Amino acid sequence: MKTRLLAAVCATAGTAMLASCATNEEAALEEAESDTVIVTAQKAQGPQPGAMAYSSLARPMMAPPPEPAITEQYEETDPNPVKLTSEEPVSTFSSDVDTTAYSVMRRYISSDNRLPPSDSVRVEEYVNYFDYQYTAPKSADAPFTPTIWVTPSPWNAGTRLMHIGVKGFDLQPEKTPDANIVLLLDVSGSMMADNKLPLVKKSVELLVEEMSRDDRISIVVYAGAAGVVLEPTPGNKKTKIMEALNALEAGGSTAGGEGLSLAYKLAEENFADDKVNRIILATDGDFNVGVVDADSLEDFVARKRKSGIYLTVLGFGEGNYNDVIAQKLAQAGNGVAAYIDTLNEARKVLVREFRSTLFPIAKDLKFQVEFNPAVVAEYRLIGYETRLLNREDFNNDAIDAGDIGSGHTVTALYELALVGSEARLIDDRRYAAAPAAAGNMDEFAFVRLRYKLPAEEDSRLIETPVPTADAFSSLGAAPQDARFAAAVAAFGQKLQRAGYTDRYAYEEIVDLANNAKGEDPYGDRAEFINLVRAAAKIDKEKS
CATH class of the missing domain: 1.10.60 (Diphtheria Toxin Repressor; domain 2)
Known part of the structure; x- marks a missing residue:
């Protein structure tokens, strides 16, 4: 032995x-x-x-080793329930531009040939993986203009979909501030696999190519301990940066808490008011030395966010990937989370979406929708289960919410059952008070958005009604983006095993997405359609 x-x-x-x-x-x-x-x-x-x-x-007759246990961690959630408008007319939630869940799903289907765990599915991250052509705001001082569509639901003829979309103001390259980046890289033993540290290095190289002379980049690493391997260096010193990066090797345990502390210390010492100050953490989240509790790490990062330093979390690898820690840290750090499963995904996050990844145009974006009980009998928010807020949180500027980068789009979908619809799922109460006289029949709902500009602590408010007269009479008449987002939401709900789209076949999702694919310069939408086809095949083989 x-x-x-x-x-x-x-x-x-x-x-x-x-x-x-x-x-x-x-x-x-x-x-x-x-x-x-x-x-x-x-x-x-x-x-x-x-x-x-x-x-x-080794002894010559060793038995083959067993397959390693899968220890990936995802937060356990249940799909949002149907709400009765007469009892709970107001829905409040934080924005979410993370895309981790979509990339995790792609890895499971494409690489592992199996469907993702239902708890890994966050439907809003599937929908928000794609860009949509919403009305563009005209100024960074008013960075959002809501776009709202109401269409028939593709998976339930008796319900409607209300589609709320915003597109953040897109900073032009010449107007983007310089960046002050601290790369915090996990080089512990769990990062040895090809889709971990080697992919981290290739991904960071893509980021370095986007940096200019006035940007600054530094590198902190952690394994059993943490250390600085590159002091703040001008972005045009690419050879020096890559030499420091390529010298890294994986080994040892994972002192993630110590690494975070050192990264924030370095970022604070080199803080620049005229730059975007951001830490980019690349890890599989498998912290096992020092402070390893997700809630304690979240508290530390939440205390640090007041320093004006944003935190982006890039997840890597499989088998032991800890999505719980990645999500908590990104949400607490005024940043976003993405999962890098391929070099193409790294190129999407760090090159194609370079400005939206690095440069915030608004923070603490909250949505609040008040439904009109005279028109809408029931509603259900699709996704955002981990982003729900109390009604009073909407007006409380001390409550943290999601942050939006330059050009980011955010989409939220509600499924509505109108008054008189046979698709209602909740019966009338026997002892309910007699219904009031019909109210305003001209509006489905009233939508409110709150946000703060990056340098401000007082929120601003946007309000807009949702007129019934503007609803589309057929799904085919709706914009391509509304139809494609509906297809993505249907797929996410099937993988979430929510029960609402069980009768909507994979083939119908493919048809809906194909007919709404539109311009697809990077092939993201075509890839989605292929993933739906692959999921259908996997599901069929299982049954």
Whole structure:
């Protein structure tokens, strides 16, 4: 047993540890707590240089190792329920421009040939993965102009979809502020796999290519401890930056809390009022040394957000990916979260969406919708389960909400059952008071948005009614973007196993999306259609 354990430890060791393995077998054995941990490490990290030199230490008739356990963590959520307008007419939630859930779904379907866990599905992140041609605001001082469409629902003939979309003001390249970036990179042993640290390096290289002379970039790393490997460096010193990046190797445990603390310290010491100050954390979220509790890390980041330093979280890898920590940190840090499963996704986040990823145009964007009980009997918010707010939170500027980058689009969908519709799911109460006289029949709802400009602490308010006269009589008459977003929402709900779209077939989603694909310069919408087809095949094979 001792020899077999030693071989496993040495096979997963880095170059520095190989020497200690050769000279001190007992010391190496102390690092191996169990066969399961060793085998999981080998699977996650892959073969390391020098591993074959110690193969002779293993017994020749070893049984093949078991497959590693999947320990990915996602917050457990239930789909939003149907609400009775007469009892609860107001719906309030925070914006969300994260796209993590969509990329995780793509990895499960494309790479693993299986459907994603239902708790990993956040339908709004599927919908918000795509850009939509909403009315563009004219000024950074008024960065939103709501676009609202009401259409028939594609999956339920008796209901309507209310589609609320906003597009953030798009800063022109010559008007974007300079960036002061601290890269916080996880280089622990869990980051050895090809889709972890090696992909981090390639992704950061794409970001570095976008940096200019007046930008500043620094690198902090953490494994068993944290350290600065690149002091703030002009963005045009690309060779120096890449040399520091390419010298990094993975190994050791994961002191994520210590890394965050050091990154904020460095960002605060080099804070510049005339720049966007941002930390970009790249990790699988598998923190296991020091402060590892997600709530404690969230509290630390929340305290730091008042410093004016934003936090972007880029998730990498599979098997042990901790989505709970990634989401909590991004939400607490006035930033966004994305999951990088391929180099193409890195290019989307860090090149195509460079300005929206780095440059905020508004913070604490909140939505509040008051439904008219004379017209809308029931409603259901599709997605945003982890972003719900209390009604009183809308007017409370101390309550944190989502932040929006340059050119970002945010979409929210409600499914409505109108008064008199046979699609209503909630019966009238036997002992309810007699219905009041019909009220205003000209409006479905009244929509309010609150937001703060990046340098302000007092929120601003946008209000707009949703006239019944503006509703589309057929789905085919609705804009392409409304139809495509509906297709994406239908797919997300099927994977979420919400029950509302069970009778809407994958083939119908494909048809709806195909007919609404429109211009697709990067192939994102075509890829979505292929993912729906692949999911249908996987689902069929399971049943």
